């Protein structure tokens with residue numbers, strides 16, 4: 086078979102990696118050097134040249150989207166079906182293993198995955214049930230504590246209780262939480278991995294089976310694996326099989342979540358004869374973008390060290406836009422995107438990257454006003470909407486009566502007169518008897534330990550859920566969901582609420598029916614029944630695969646979620662001291678280095694055009710904040726950047742000298758005033774209009790006065806005079 090097409094278009098180093106003999110291998114290289122491409126071609130090569138069957142390959146990626154793309158790319162370059170290949174995220178793969186081997190993993194067959202929100206609620210209930218004060222043990226902190234320990238591979242029983250009361254009680258919460266989850270058959274995200282690791286660690290036969298099966302395990306974005314993930318990979322490839330890792334230490338951006346870049350060194354030390362291949366040619370970005378990102382990252386110490394070059398053109402210098410404020414920043418970006426579209430480019434080739442999700446709001450408003458289609462990644466997932474979580478909780482409880490998280494969520498939803506007194510009794514009974522909420526309810530009903538009213542309401546609920554199970558057991562999934570939505574009272578409850586919000590909730594319920602109708606069990610997950618596979622999908626799906634992804638729309642996302650992606654034109658916004666790097670990161674070298682890596686990730690997403698924006702003032706949490714440009718901007722070489730409005734920079738240093746700012750963005754008239762206009766106020770003196778909000782009677786203007794600084798004024802009452 087002629088496989089030269091798999092290496093033809095590659096450079097020598099890429100080719101060496103793709104066609105290497107079977108071995109443990111590290112591909113260490115900077116952004117845009119073709120790591121992901123090499124990984125895909127390597128998989129195709131292994132199958133065609135080394136004759137590794139599809140089921141002999143396990144590929145791990147960072148997101149579901151990346152997994153889907155990788156499957157697509159391999160399909161494109163392979164002449165045969167690759168259905169049996171395992172490609173997924175750590176969570177997805179761990180989940181499959183646990184489903185397949187739930188008994189060995191000591192889980193009930195119907196175990197369910199809980200998300201972070203459910204987890205927090207569970208932790209909260211545990212803290213309460215242990216009579217601990219949430220002031221000293223905030224549920225969120227305890228949740229972090231638990232997940233952190235799990236990421237390190239530690240169960241409560243492995244941890245030394247220590248001497249302080251606080252340590253002891255935290256451990257007590259962890260232990261009680263573990264017990265509650267075990268009883269209810271619930272598995273949180275960190276638990277998926279921990280169990281999957283223990284599953285292999287404690288079952289030699291199973292471990293050998295998978296070691297024999299997966300001849301090659303290949304991992305993309307390896308720099309962001311945590312200790313436990315590495316331990317699992319290491320264990321799985323500890324026989325006559327091989328681990329290939331692909332990564333870039335300069336792009337390690339999840340340290341705060343336990344990712345450990347030391348894993349690269351561990352790999353080199355612990356695996357047999359690891360071979361390192363470095364790729365140094367960048368194919369993604371223009372010369373200016375590449376050079377500036379290289380220079381930026383050189384400000385970090387402790388790097389493995391890489392230099393990237395490109396044979397491509399220098400392109401345009403990076404544009405630095407100094408906005409007056411956040412509105413100005415938004416308007417500028419919008420006008421640039423409109424111009425880009427007018428030049429015949431596609432909107433989906435254009436991305437706006439920010440440090441935190443909250444920054445998307447102004448862009449959304451501006452895009453809506455300008456009728457620019459946009460897609461936000463990492464916004465609220467469809468499956469996280471309240472009404473969808475409610476419906477899914479019914480499905481879960483029907484599927485597994487012991488699911489306490491689902492029970493708590495819907496026992497009184499819609500209201501069926503099961504109040505807190507009854508619930509507290511159930512919780513107490515559950516704790517004392519070691520029961521789940523369901524078991525405790527049945528017990529209390531049978532033992533007649535509740536008031537007649539409470540008993541009848543509670544047995545009504547228990548019967549309802551049991552009935553659902555028998556009524557729907559023969560139905561296809563979408564009819565099952567339809568039945569539940571209509572007969573649980575959920576739909577009627579939202580209908581009774583009236584208003585825009587409830588209308589959209591009802592539409593979403595309909596959408597859920599459609600989603601289940603269109604749901605196909607992935608080819609490689611055929612062992613699961615439809616309901617189980619769907620519930621897993623709802624829990625693990627990233628929310629970024631929604632239909633409008635295919636629409637031509639501007640892409641908005643955090644720099645974290647942009648990892649691995651590329652766009653012709655990129656805007657990085659809010660690049661200010663206090664925002665990026667964030668306030669807390671400026672006080673800590675390690676955090677600052679991680680922020681710089683994030684900046685490197687952001688910049689290297691751009692192929693042709695990169696614009697970095699910062700705003701001199703910004704409304705945050707209802708307050709006006711003044712920020713200077715980020716130190717990261719100052720770290721870029723002069724020759725690779727171009728200030729779009731240098732004047733604003735000068736002005737920032739000497740605020741008193743503001744006279745006639747040049748305004749480049751679009752501006753609309755607000756009651757006769759325009760952005761950038763000079764005005765006079767009776768009390769504050771002379772100033773410049775730097776922002777506007779709202780329209781007509783309710784409009785407000787922000788004016789920067791030479792003497793007193795910036796003030797927001799109601800246009801209608803400020804009695805401003807144009808000068």
Ligand SMILES: Nc1ncnc2c1ncn2[C@@H]1O[C@H](COP(=O)(O)OP(=O)(O)OP(=O)(O)O)[C@@H](O)[C@H]1O
Pocket residue numbers: 094095096099114115116117118119120121122123333336368369648649650651689
């Ligand atoms: N040999 C090559 N010839 C032409 N284009 C290439 C070559 N290798 C990679 N590319 C292209 O360069 C771009 C970057 O490749 P890829 O996404 O694989 O890089 P990466 O190293 O995984 O980047 P990141 O670190 O951001 O994940 C892609 O558009 C890819 O198709």
Ligand SMILES: [Mg+2]
Pocket residue numbers: 120121122305649
């Ligand atoms: Mg990549």
